[in-house]
Amino acid sequence: MTVSQDTIYAQASEQISDFQFDNRVAGVFSDMIRRSVPGYTQIINTIGDLADRFVIPNTQIYDLGCSLGAATLSIRRQIQGRQCRIIAVDNSESMVARCQENLNAYVSDTEVDLVCGDIRDIDIKNASLVVLNFTLQFLPPEDRETLIAKIYQGLNPGGILVLSEKIRFEDAPIQKLLEEQHLDFKRANGYSELEISQKRSALENVMKPDTLPLHQQRLTDQGFSHFSLWFQCFNFASMVAIK
Numbered sequence: 001m002t003v004s005q006d007t008i009y010a011q012a013s014e015q016i017s018d019f020q021f022d023n024r025v026a027g028v029f030s031d032m033i034r035r036s037v038p039g040y041t042q043i044i045n046t047i048g049d050l051a052d053r054f055v056i057p058n059t060q061i062y063d064l065g066c067s068l069g070a071a072t073l074s075i076r077r078q079i080q081g082r083q084c085r086i087i088a089v090d091n092s093e094s095m096v097a098r099c100q101e102n103l104n105a106y107v108s109d110t111e112v113d114l115v116c117g118d119i120r121d122i123d124i125k126n127a128s129l130v131v132l133n134f135t136l137q138f139l140p141p142e143d144r145e146t147l148i149a150k151i152y153q154g155l156n157p158g159g160i161l162v163l164s165e166k167i168r169f170e171d172a173p174i175q176k177l178l179e180e181q182h183l184d185f186k187r188a189n190g191y192s193e194l195e196i197s198q199k200r201s202a203l204e205n206v207m208k209p210d211t212l213p214l215h216q217q218r219l220t221d222q223g224f225s226h227f228s229l230w231f232q233c234f235n236f237a238s239m240v241a242i243k
């Protein structure tokens, strides 16, 4: 995979339109997400380890909002010979086209159904692992509970949901501190003040983070028996919930 540098917000723009997963973003996405999300590579690797632990032969795995397929590839490497199917879903045509190329670059005996569609319309059944890696935050807040309920229903007992999200904090000084630490992370990765502020405006209307207590409450309300935060760096978190 060739990795092109993200310079999408490098030039001053008079009007910043809402962030979209279009062809331009898909073309630089690997670089963008690694330089913007602390712990991203560790989270991708850990999703593979969790697949090794939780994926049962002859079950299904769902990667919801798969982008370029990083989580699917990490899972697929760990579950050879288990006769499983991975259903990878994204509603961005540009992401799906590039994801298909990435999947084609490696051989595997695990079938992958790559679906260009909305995760709210996907049937979930016989699942041992469901991954929402930084995707739930892009759904309208009022649609989040219904999706979590559908995932719970589609998981087999003992199945696991991995939920990674940007999070916000009710406590104002903590919110300010962790947000500033994230901005320092972006600066250290070469983003300018202009890039940081223009991207922030683009994301304002489309990405609405929840608090950690809200995530936990939603998961337990839907029936998940076990919950833990397993990763946090600044305002980025990854959680597991087991049915």
Ligand SMILES: Nc1ncnc2c1ncn2[C@@H]1O[C@H](C[S@+](CC[C@H]([NH3+])C(=O)[O-])CC(=O)[O-])[C@@H](O)[C@H]1O
Binding pocket: 021, 033, 064, 065, 066, 067, 068, 069, 070, 071, 089, 090, 091, 092, 095, 117, 118, 119, 120, 132, 133, 134, 135, 138, 139
């Ligand atoms: N309703 C929706 N239906 C389907 N896809 C959607 C929807 N809303 C957003 N998406 C898709 O969700 C992905 C979110 S990125 C996930 C990273 C990936 N998981 C990774 O592990 O590299 C996270 C980020 O950019 O912060 C994009 O590809 C959207 O097109």
Ligand SMILES: O=C(O)C(=O)Cc1ccccc1
Binding pocket: 032, 033, 036, 037, 166, 199, 203
């Ligand atoms: O860049 C940011 O500020 C983020 O919050 C993460 C992100 C990463 C990639 C696409 C959209 C948001």
